[in-house]
Amino acid sequence: MLTHRFELPWLTGLVLGIVGLALVQAVRADELLIRHVQQEKHMHLPKRGLSMAQVKKRYGAPVHTLSARGGDSRYHPCIRRWVYRRYTVYFEHHHVIHSVLNSGAQKHLPATK
Numbered sequence: 001m002l003t004h005r006f007e008l009p010w011l012t013g014l015v016l017g018i019v020g021l022a023l024v025q026a027v028r029a030d031e032l033l034i035r036h037v038q039q040e041k042h043m044h045l046p047k048r049g050l051s052m053a054q055v056k057k058r059y060g061a062p063v064h065t066l067s068a069r070g071g072d073s074r075y076h077p078c079i080r081r082w083v084y085r086r087y088t089v090y091f092e093h094h095h096v097i098h099s100v101l102n103s104g105a106q107k108h109l110p111a112t113k
Contacts, residue, residue, distance in 0.1 A: 045087055045099035052080075052094045059084065 046055045062082035071078030080091040083102070090098045 043087070043101070046089050046096050048096050048098065050096045052082075052091060055082070055089060055096060059089075062089070 046059060050058075062084050064083040066081040066083065068078050068080045070076040077092050079097075082089045082091070085102075087099055087101050089096055090100075
């Protein structure tokens with residue numbers, strides 16, 4: 001039969017191991033985010049304020065055009081998304097509000113035109 005003398009170090013080791021693993025994962029996530037932001041800085045992405053026509057003229061047609069979201073009230077403006085091979089452009093009404101690099105999960109979104 002185990003006594004408290006043997007159970008406590010085992011439990012402490014387990015807790016420290018779990019905490020250590022969580023810290024390693026948090027550091028890894030921060031490194032990935034920093035790398036992603038640095039990549040965005042060096043890419044020529046559509047800038048805020050460009051119209052849809054300007055984006056299409058400068059960057060070509062998107063690979064996918066996702067269905068619009070919102071637009072049900074003045075507090076929820078219509079947001080459109082154009083997906084290019086490496087990035088996605090977000091439009092409010094007909095002007096760019098943000099451009100972001102695509103993650104692996106976004107590469108296979110269905111197209112709607």
